Amino acid sequence: MHEIAMVEDVLRIVEEVARDNGISRIDQVNVVIGEYLMVKPSLFEFAFMAAREGTRAAGAGLTIETEQVELECPGCHHRYSPRKINYNCPRCGNPNPLITKGKEMFVKSIEGDDNTG
Template sequence: MHELSLSESITDLVVEYARRERVAHVSRVVIDIGVAASVEPEALLFCFPITTAGTVAAGAELVINRIALKVRCEVCQTEYAPPTQVAACPACGSYARKILEGREMRVVAFEGE
Protein backbone atom coordinates (compact mmCIF):
# COMPACT_ATOMS: atom_id res chain seq x y z
CA MET A 1 0.00 0.00 0.00
CA HIS A 2 1.32 3.38 -1.12
CA GLU A 3 -0.07 5.16 1.96
CA LEU A 4 1.89 2.88 4.29
CA SER A 5 5.28 3.98 2.91
CA LEU A 6 4.03 7.57 2.89
CA SER A 7 3.04 7.24 6.54
CA GLU A 8 6.51 5.81 7.27
CA SER A 9 8.11 8.85 5.62
CA ILE A 10 5.94 11.24 7.67
CA THR A 11 6.81 9.33 10.85
CA ASP A 12 10.56 9.48 10.05
CA LEU A 13 10.30 13.23 9.45
CA VAL A 14 8.41 13.89 12.68
CA VAL A 15 10.77 11.68 14.73
CA GLU A 16 13.72 13.56 13.23
CA TYR A 17 12.11 16.97 14.00
CA ALA A 18 11.28 15.86 17.54
CA ARG A 19 14.87 14.74 18.17
CA ARG A 20 16.21 18.07 16.92
CA GLU A 21 13.71 20.13 18.95
CA ARG A 22 14.10 17.87 22.00
CA VAL A 23 10.42 16.97 22.06
CA ALA A 24 9.75 13.89 24.19
CA HIS A 25 6.23 13.21 23.01
CA VAL A 26 4.43 14.37 19.87
CA SER A 27 0.68 14.87 20.38
CA ARG A 28 -0.44 16.17 16.99
CA VAL A 29 0.86 16.21 13.41
CA VAL A 30 -0.63 18.48 10.72
CA ILE A 31 -0.10 17.74 7.03
CA ASP A 32 -1.28 19.22 3.72
CA ILE A 33 -2.46 16.87 0.99
CA GLY A 34 -3.53 18.18 -2.41
CA VAL A 35 -6.67 16.65 -3.92
CA ALA A 36 -4.54 15.69 -6.96
CA ALA A 37 -1.76 14.10 -4.88
CA SER A 38 -3.30 10.61 -5.32
CA VAL A 39 -3.24 9.93 -1.60
CA GLU A 40 -6.23 8.45 0.20
CA PRO A 41 -6.60 10.39 3.49
CA GLU A 42 -8.58 7.56 5.13
CA ALA A 43 -5.83 5.06 4.29
CA LEU A 44 -3.21 7.43 5.67
CA LEU A 45 -5.21 7.89 8.90
CA PHE A 46 -5.36 4.11 9.16
CA CYS A 47 -1.60 3.66 8.63
CA PHE A 48 -0.40 6.46 10.90
CA PRO A 49 -0.94 4.69 14.28
CA ILE A 50 0.84 1.63 12.85
CA THR A 51 3.98 3.44 11.67
CA THR A 52 4.21 5.70 14.75
CA ALA A 53 3.85 2.84 17.26
CA GLY A 54 6.90 2.73 19.53
CA THR A 55 8.13 6.19 18.42
CA VAL A 56 7.85 9.62 20.10
CA ALA A 57 4.77 10.18 17.92
CA ALA A 58 2.88 7.13 19.24
CA GLY A 59 -0.75 8.06 19.88
CA ALA A 60 -0.42 11.41 18.10
CA GLU A 61 -3.42 12.81 16.28
CA LEU A 62 -2.98 13.18 12.50
CA VAL A 63 -4.72 16.24 11.04
CA ILE A 64 -5.05 16.35 7.24
CA ASN A 65 -5.69 19.61 5.39
CA ARG A 66 -7.03 19.03 1.89
CA ILE A 67 -5.58 21.50 -0.61
CA ALA A 68 -7.93 22.29 -3.49
CA LEU A 69 -6.87 22.13 -7.10
CA LYS A 70 -5.76 25.42 -8.66
CA VAL A 71 -4.61 25.60 -12.28
CA ARG A 72 -3.52 28.12 -14.91
CA CYS A 73 -4.87 27.87 -18.46
CA GLU A 74 -1.98 27.51 -20.92
CA VAL A 75 -3.96 29.25 -23.67
CA CYS A 76 -5.33 32.41 -21.99
CA GLN A 77 -3.39 32.31 -18.66
CA THR A 78 -6.59 32.47 -16.56
CA GLU A 79 -6.12 30.97 -13.08
CA TYR A 80 -9.08 28.95 -11.87
CA ALA A 81 -10.17 26.25 -9.45
CA PRO A 82 -11.68 23.39 -11.50
CA PRO A 83 -14.84 21.97 -9.85
CA THR A 84 -13.72 18.47 -10.93
CA GLN A 85 -10.32 17.08 -11.93
CA VAL A 86 -11.36 17.23 -15.59
CA ALA A 87 -12.88 20.63 -16.32
CA ALA A 88 -12.28 23.13 -19.10
CA CYS A 89 -11.07 26.72 -18.67
CA PRO A 90 -14.10 28.90 -17.82
CA ALA A 91 -12.72 31.74 -19.98
CA CYS A 92 -11.72 29.98 -23.24
CA GLY A 93 -12.81 26.33 -22.91
CA SER A 94 -9.28 24.90 -23.26
CA TYR A 95 -8.17 21.78 -21.36
CA ALA A 96 -4.49 22.75 -21.60
CA ARG A 97 -3.41 23.81 -18.14
CA LYS A 98 -0.64 23.76 -15.60
CA ILE A 99 -1.35 22.65 -12.01
CA LEU A 100 -0.32 25.37 -9.55
CA GLU A 101 -1.68 23.84 -6.33
CA GLY A 102 -3.28 20.55 -5.37
CA ARG A 103 -0.40 18.08 -5.80
CA GLU A 104 1.44 18.88 -2.59
CA MET A 105 2.05 16.50 0.26
CA ARG A 106 3.91 18.03 3.19
CA VAL A 107 4.16 18.08 6.95
CA VAL A 108 3.21 21.62 8.00
CA ALA A 109 3.33 21.44 11.79
CA PHE A 110 3.52 19.20 14.81
CA GLU A 111 2.87 19.75 18.49
CA GLY A 112 4.42 18.10 21.45
CA GLU A 113 6.22 18.63 24.72
Protein backbone atom coordinates in the same frame (compact mmCIF):
# COMPACT_ATOMS: atom_id res chain seq x y z
CA MET B 1 -1.20 0.52 0.05
CA HIS B 2 1.18 3.26 -1.01
CA GLU B 3 -0.25 5.17 1.96
CA ILE B 4 2.22 3.15 4.05
CA ALA B 5 5.17 4.60 2.09
CA MET B 6 3.73 8.08 2.53
CA VAL B 7 3.10 7.62 6.24
CA GLU B 8 6.61 6.24 6.76
CA ASP B 9 8.02 9.36 5.15
CA VAL B 10 5.78 11.59 7.29
CA LEU B 11 7.09 9.82 10.40
CA ARG B 12 10.70 10.16 9.20
CA ILE B 13 10.17 13.91 8.78
CA VAL B 14 8.45 14.43 12.13
CA GLU B 15 11.05 12.34 13.98
CA GLU B 16 13.80 14.47 12.47
CA VAL B 17 12.06 17.74 13.36
CA ALA B 18 11.28 16.54 16.88
CA ARG B 19 14.88 15.48 17.43
CA ASP B 20 16.23 18.80 16.15
CA ASN B 21 13.87 20.70 18.45
CA GLY B 22 14.37 18.58 21.56
CA ILE B 23 10.85 17.19 21.52
CA SER B 24 10.61 13.75 23.03
CA ARG B 25 6.88 13.28 22.74
CA ILE B 26 4.87 14.37 19.72
CA ASP B 27 1.20 14.96 20.55
CA GLN B 28 -0.09 16.06 17.21
CA VAL B 29 0.94 15.79 13.56
CA ASN B 30 -0.71 18.10 11.04
CA VAL B 31 -0.45 17.19 7.38
CA VAL B 32 -1.81 18.73 4.22
CA ILE B 33 -2.74 16.44 1.33
CA GLY B 34 -3.43 17.81 -2.13
CA GLU B 35 -6.78 16.80 -3.59
CA TYR B 36 -5.03 15.79 -6.84
CA LEU B 37 -3.30 12.89 -5.07
CA MET B 38 -6.65 11.25 -4.30
CA VAL B 39 -5.41 9.87 -1.02
CA LYS B 40 -8.22 8.62 1.15
CA PRO B 41 -7.87 10.26 4.59
CA SER B 42 -9.29 7.23 6.43
CA LEU B 43 -6.72 4.89 4.84
CA PHE B 44 -3.94 7.35 5.53
CA GLU B 45 -5.00 7.66 9.14
CA PHE B 46 -5.21 3.90 9.56
CA ALA B 47 -1.69 3.51 8.15
CA PHE B 48 -0.45 6.30 10.43
CA MET B 49 -1.90 4.68 13.54
CA ALA B 50 -0.17 1.40 12.64
CA ALA B 51 3.18 2.90 11.72
CA ARG B 52 3.55 5.39 14.60
CA GLU B 53 4.30 2.62 17.16
CA GLY B 54 7.82 2.83 18.52
CA THR B 55 8.37 6.42 17.34
CA ARG B 56 8.19 9.75 19.20
CA ALA B 57 4.74 10.07 17.62
CA ALA B 58 3.48 6.79 19.18
CA GLY B 59 0.64 8.61 20.94
CA ALA B 60 0.19 11.43 18.47
CA GLY B 61 -3.06 12.50 16.90
CA LEU B 62 -3.26 13.23 13.21
CA THR B 63 -5.13 15.96 11.39
CA ILE B 64 -5.40 15.90 7.63
CA GLU B 65 -6.21 19.07 5.77
CA THR B 66 -7.22 18.62 2.15
CA GLU B 67 -5.90 21.26 -0.20
CA GLN B 68 -8.12 21.98 -3.19
CA VAL B 69 -6.65 21.90 -6.67
CA GLU B 70 -5.94 25.31 -8.21
CA LEU B 71 -5.01 25.71 -11.85
CA GLU B 72 -3.53 28.34 -14.09
CA CYS B 73 -4.00 28.41 -17.84
CA PRO B 74 -0.68 28.77 -19.69
CA GLY B 75 -2.56 30.35 -22.62
CA CYS B 76 -4.82 33.06 -21.17
CA HIS B 77 -3.40 33.01 -17.59
CA HIS B 78 -6.86 32.46 -16.13
CA ARG B 79 -6.69 31.11 -12.56
CA TYR B 80 -9.45 28.72 -11.59
CA SER B 81 -10.51 25.67 -9.60
CA PRO B 82 -11.49 22.65 -11.68
CA ARG B 83 -14.98 21.28 -11.78
CA LYS B 84 -14.45 17.62 -10.87
CA ILE B 85 -11.93 15.83 -13.10
CA ASN B 86 -12.11 18.13 -16.11
CA TYR B 87 -9.15 20.51 -15.82
CA ASN B 88 -9.58 22.30 -19.16
CA CYS B 89 -9.55 26.09 -18.96
CA PRO B 90 -13.17 27.27 -18.81
CA ARG B 91 -12.25 30.51 -20.55
CA CYS B 92 -10.19 29.39 -23.58
CA GLY B 93 -10.43 25.58 -23.45
CA ASN B 94 -6.67 24.97 -23.05
CA PRO B 95 -6.34 21.32 -21.94
CA ASN B 96 -2.91 21.64 -20.29
CA PRO B 97 -3.24 23.93 -17.26
CA LEU B 98 -0.50 24.19 -14.66
CA ILE B 99 -1.45 22.73 -11.30
CA THR B 100 -0.47 25.54 -8.95
CA LYS B 101 -1.95 24.06 -5.78
CA GLY B 102 -3.29 20.77 -4.47
CA LYS B 103 -0.67 18.46 -5.98
CA GLU B 104 1.59 18.08 -2.97
CA MET B 105 1.53 16.36 0.37
CA PHE B 106 3.44 18.00 3.20
CA VAL B 107 3.87 18.01 6.94
CA LYS B 108 2.55 21.39 8.05
CA SER B 109 3.41 21.33 11.73
CA ILE B 110 3.84 19.16 14.78
CA GLU B 111 2.89 19.75 18.38
CA GLY B 112 4.63 18.24 21.36
CA ASP B 113 6.82 18.84 24.35
CA ASP B 114 10.04 17.67 25.87
CA ASN B 115 8.29 16.00 28.80
CA THR B 116 9.22 12.35 28.62
CA GLY B 117 6.54 11.47 31.22
